[in-house]
Amino acid sequence: MPQFPVTVPASTSTHSRAQPLWVMLLALLSGFALSQSYRTITAIVAQGLQADFGLSAQSLGAFAGLFGLSFGVAQLLMGITMDRYGLRRTVLASAPLSIAGAALSALAPSHGWLMAGQLLIGIGCSPAFLACTVFIARHFPSERFAFFSGLSLGMGGLGLMLTGTPLAWVVQHWGWRTGFGILAVLSALSWLLIFALVHEPSLPGRAPHAQESWGDSLRGLAELLTLPHTWGILALGMSCYAAFLSLRGLWLGPLLMDRFGFSLVDSGNVALVLSLISLFAPGAFGRMDPGPLRRRAWVANASLLMAAMFAAMALLQQAGATVALMILLGLLWGFSVLQYTDVRASYPPELTGRALSLYTMSMFLGVALMQSATGAVAAWAAGRGIEPYLAVLLAIAGWLALASLAFRMLPASPLLRR
Template identity: 35%
Template sequence: MRAGLILLCLAYVLSQFFRAFLAVLSGPLALDVGATPDDLATASGLMFATFALMQLPVGWALDRVGPRRTAAVLLLLGGGGGAALFALASSPLHINLAMALIGAGCSPVLMASYYIFARQFSAARFATLAALMLGVGSFGNLVASYPMAWAAETIGWRAALWGLAAVSVAAALGILVLVRDPAAVGGDTRGSLLDLLKMPAIWAILPLMFVAYAPAAALRGLWAGPYLRDVFGLDTGQVGQATLVMGVAMIAGTFAYGPLDRLFNSRKWVIFTGNVICMAAIFALMLWPDRSLGLSIALLAVIGLAGSTFPVLIAHGRAFFPAHLAGRGVTLLNLFGIGGVGVAQFASGPLHAAAPSALAGYTAIFALFGFALLAGLVTYLWSRDSMA
């Protein structure tokens, strides 16, 4: 199982890469296929939306088929096939289709790992293991920053995507060979998604789950690139360096959050405090979007660091799920988390396009993320803490 988890972690590195690489390719894609930032926002939104919608069948498959075949088949067809289609793209439509395929291909990877953690380790250790997997996988964020920018300038983005298609296929085949499915749950295993939705404990968690990941993922995954290029005049390599800083902050935040719930004996208030700090940084960007390059990069890093509460939020909700619904439970939470990013990207593109200037468009995007997070935090105050 150790080798299998390593392969799933490698696959999650790919998943994180695909969420974030558009930010540094906005310039080359505009030149080669005529893709505007708004086109790329749609493509990014399609990736996250497809990823989110796939959580329902993925949750069922994890509980009924197992993580091995679920992750391997989808990563092979969606991840490998989507990257290959992206490499062949000649229009924004092709990029949209490729990103949708990639979203489907990456959709089971993290949840397959979380399913194994939920079934084979204690609930008290889940947050730490989940954060460890997320943190290591988030190195894909780093590869999608300056290294991807360097690759695009050196060998071309098409060659880089062909290489990623090959790595995706190899990872999928490795998962099929090395991952072992957990033993079946004994006793009564009946249940459905409706049983999860009948649990009052998760209803105060789901709104924050929907908005908490969106600022860091949407900014790092796309908008940081056009924002830094349009407002401060950065080129592709410089955008890669700036987004590398945010990527490192996101990894540091993910690792830091892992043990904090046990250190403070609370998941709720660790999550709440982190997201308040993230919200404050977003509103600072909204108020001073062009004050200085250093300030903007620092605030993006704070958003990445403080906004990395995703694994602790998953752990908070997972504590209320029975073992036989672990797969559908964690994928339901993931649906809200990833779906929120997709909705944010679909909303941010038209919002940016409708603004009277580029700077006003980015200010509007920061306002969207900040006020959405505020609404989620207000609802989350009613949640019940759990350290089970």
């Protein structure tokens, strides 16, 4: 197995001594972990927001979805800016927006200011995970991409852990505004860490100033949509992570508290267990990667099983069974690393960065759409005397099933059939 370089040549940076690649990756992952905290904090602060601003279920869904919407739309630009200006500059220029957004949310006098804070946070966090995946794709061996991507997704689970019991305890004692304040401080520390440690290695054979125009870069992204296999990838990309985030980041707390009478800390404990599982599940699936010919079947079957588990959670309506299914969903969600690996294998090397950028954009646009849509479904169900969580969970199950079918029916990349 080829060995990856462990340090950046001293000539690549005049600002600091050479840093091992894994140190730079960990610094970038600190930003990704915090983006995970921001996108799941709604489950912990939902009751406080409803009490202070009188938010309906639909407004709460729109609030949670705005992060994903702004995050996803910004992906159109982040992949291009990383190619033109580098990962470090892109992340350092964007991250202060998330710090400002968190501070604005902590001080928000009204729902409108709260939404403005979400918008800033989404844009500020938008390069966080893309920077990690592009860094891995550029500087680590291709045959280890699944492993290191899974490891990165797992490390991002530290951010999910923060919005479990720890932040639930803080919010229960000092309010939701304190929760946003803590995230603002941690985001500032992450920015300093990236500034101090991340200095990108030079890529062999790549002229440092050879850049496409913005128009050429945008046309390159659009050209991916003319490839038939892109649509199956995007359909499932907009669904699996969106389903997991809609549960973990929006509905977990309200569902457990309203349906079963859990306290905020009790629901935070469930979220913490789910987050602990997410530390290891992606890495485990990365190690089990069956290769390009069987990988798509694994992804299609896992997504259909995920849909069945959401349907079971909707219909059983028992506390123990619901918590068990949530934990199983956390384990199963690890297969998402195989989706990233499928994207990398489905395009030639010169399109990898654009393809990963487009796929990441689809993931978070899916999060925004699903969280907003399920908020509307919950409001519709409540108006007709139907339990909102029954309708929400069944809607997610149906969405996943249709996406899984589209992934199966639409063509695979010709590169996978060689």
